[in-house]
Amino acid sequence: xxxxxxxxxxxxxxxxxxxxxxxxxxxxxxxxxxxxxxxxxxxxxxxxxxxxxxxxxxxxxxxxxxxxxxxxxxxxxxxxxxxxxxxxxxxxxxxxxxxxxxxxxxxxxxxxxxxxxxxxxxxxxxxxxxxxxxxxxxxxxxxxxxxxxxxxxxxxxxxxxxxxxxxxxxxxxxxxxxxx
Numbered sequence: 001x002x003x004x005x006x007x008x009x010x011x012x013x014x015x016x017x018x019x020x021x022x023x024x025x026x027x028x029x030x031x032x033x034x035x036x037x038x039x040x041x042x043x044x045x046x047x048x049x050x051x052x053x054x055x056x057x058x059x060x061x062x063x064x065x066x067x068x069x070x071x072x073x074x075x076x077x078x079x080x081x082x083x084x085x086x087x088x089x090x091x092x093x094x095x096x097x098x099x100x101x102x103x104x105x106x107x108x109x110x111x112x113x114x115x116x117x118x119x120x121x122x123x124x125x126x127x128x129x130x131x132x133x134x135x136x137x138x139x140x141x142x143x144x145x146x147x148x149x150x151x152x153x154x155x156x157x158x159x160x161x162x163x164x165x166x167x168x169x170x171x172x173x174x175x176x177x178x179x180x
Contacts, residue, residue: 001029004011037071038107046104047126050094057130059170061085064097071142072109080112080138080154083178085138086129087163087170095129101126112138112157124150131163134173 005025008017015173016025065082082102086093120134135158144151163170 001032003028003106005029007019013174015174028091029076029080029151035068035105035107036107038104041104042109042128043101046100047093047097050097051091051126053162054070054088055090056088056092059063059087059173059177060092061174061179062127065099067102067106067115067138069108069110069112069115069138070105071140072111074142074146075109076142076145078112078138078140078142078155080136082106082116082119083133084123085132085133085164085177086123086127087176089128091127093123097126098123103179107117112136112140112155116157116159120140124161129162131165131167131170132157134165134172135178139159 002025004030006016009021009024014021034078046055063083063179065084067080067082069078070076071078084098084102101122103117105115105122116134116136120132123129124132125133137154137156139154143153160171165171
């Protein structure tokens with residue numbers, strides 16, 4: 001990958017031997033591996049059996065989980081926050097595992113719409129929850145730095161599964177808690 005970054009730098013007209021750029025191909029390759037480390041992770045590894053018996057049947061919500069991803073169309077970052085809620089069905093998921101699931105899917109080349117769905121489906125599958133709701137709000141540098149160059153736009157996506165989809169009260173409670 002380092003050689004490819006060296007070619008990119010050459011092709012934009014820069015001198016790869018210039019002092020400030022000598023180690024850039026190596027650093028860029030290392031950064032790209034970090035940005036896409038989600039490909040080397042599985043849901044089972046991330047969750048690591050952190051499911052616990054519980055008779056709690058009330059909504060569990062984790063708000064404002066920061067996320068960093070790369071737009072699969074331009075390889076430019078999008079940055080935002082993710083809100084995840086679920087209704088337990090006899091098991092609760094370790095708190096940090098929710099954030100780790102968000103990270104695993106966001107550290108892949110993505111579009112926000114699919115990212116939202118992948119997170120929701122993973123939480124639903126792992127917890128066997130009665131319902132899952134996921135909302136992502138993000139700013140896309142591909143829209144800010146190029147193209148229409150709109151600096152203040154925020155994209156919001158949501159996926160509702162189970163009772164979050166079929167029960168209006170559950171959905172309304174989730175949306176109210178996210179806004180509050």
